[in-house]
Amino acid sequence: MDSSPRYHASVGGLPTQTDLTTDRATFTEAYAVIPGRTLSDITASLLPHWDATRVWILARPMSGFAETFAQYVMEVSPGGGSDQPEPDPEAEAALFVVDGGLSLVVGETTHRLTAGSYAYLPPGSAWRLRNDDDAVARFHWVRKRYERVEGLDVPELVVVNERDLEPDPMPGTDGAWATTRFVDPSDLRHDMHVTIVTFQPGGVIPFPETHVMEHGLYVLEGKAMYLLNRDWVEVQAGDFMWLRAFCPQACYAGGPARFRYLLYKDVNRHPSLRLHPWPVCR
Template identity: 65%
Template sequence: MSHRYASSPGGLPPQTQTPSDSAVFTNSYALIPHSTMRDIVTSFLPHWDRTRAWILSRPLSGFAETFSQYIVETEPGGGSDRPDPDPQAEAVLFVTRGTARLRLDGADHMLEEGSYCYIPPGTSWGLHATGAEPLRFHWIRKAYQVVDGLALPEAFVTHEDKVASDPMPGTEGKWSTKRFVPVEDLRHDMHVNIVAFEPGAIIPFAETHVMEHGLYVLEGKGVYRLNTDWVEVGPGDYMWLRAFCPQACYAAGPGRFRYLLYKDVNRHATLRPFG
């Protein structure tokens, strides 16, 4: 099955356009629509060449607590051999456009649209764009929470086409999830999955749970409940949901509704700030 991957528009709207975007920032959720991801809101990163990033979430009082999420754009030939200054950071990379060479612990891996990489903390890695067009990828970072008696997870590289979709019980496959790591593997303290809904499929109750979420709409349209609000979302829109923020949704377009989902998992509730 072919996949479509939304991407940031960049550029700058004309002066004839009025600022009527649906961007919302609240104490329980944020909605950063595709239309707001323009050139003037990008950031540059140390030790990255010919690269810019849309930083969608970051640890911040009253905002994301467990992770950061970037959309990174690297021009042909650009990249980094010193990508992350934090040795305690783990990462997931998910490519949505272009091609790249990932050097991971001394071995090279060629990446394309749909490639998925998990990088544990303390791992040596570098990334360079190899194609004729800019590389676009999601970079999700989290400070890994070490547990005595649990080893670090291994690094791996795969592609979403190699990962089966697991249907949610009782949905006849209308609601499914691609899980890139086994749910029973407690070494992992975050999951980054792809959730898909066929047209008309729904989350039929208000999920309210301890997991924090970052959701980026890869394709399709949906109507999403965020706390007390119902909002329309489409390709390239991003949502951050605070822990315990009620959520539900239904697919509202003629095609599949798919999003990249971050959540923190498999750890006790932290009773004091991370050290």
């Protein structure tokens, strides 16, 4: 079986007039599902200071939705990119490339990013990103306002490729459920983790997880049944899920191939004691 990483990268286009309108798109107080075909030409946006670039914003902080992060799918045409990508000096970023190649410049150093490349950019980083190739490049961009803690330094730049890392199997699963980690999970300087979770066919989350971390999940490969609050939802490559903190979740990867997703979660910080106007969870 081919175990090389694969990354769903298809965006844009438009369904035909003969396609069914019915789809799996769901928005509730506890979770949301954005199917891959939703990322069409008519839902794309543009950003200031980005040339030859389209963006699909999957999550953004707002009442009743994502609280801690924003997540984008970025499509950069040849010659495109930005010399002023980040408007918020307190924002940290995680970039994950799914297609094509990009040149990331941080300070005076240039890093070559290809499919599978991950970059963590600390708040206040002076970074630029350009597509110097002849093909379109696509990447995920997760943004979060960094929560500083007295006595803890800000994390340093991280640039690595998934292909150079070994997944950590979950205990007792014989590798059926594993996580690829780009930073040390015990490093308390980090207030967010972006990882890749892999289930082999038949792998499961064997209980409904309920925890304080908010999640963003983008399916990179395969399909599965995912428990979101009280609902079992079928998801596949290209779909995005948002899970509110404490939303019960579980997974059954029925196959026929492995199931993988890019996962965001907020970690390593005290919860804010300021109340939010959340609606009642249903």
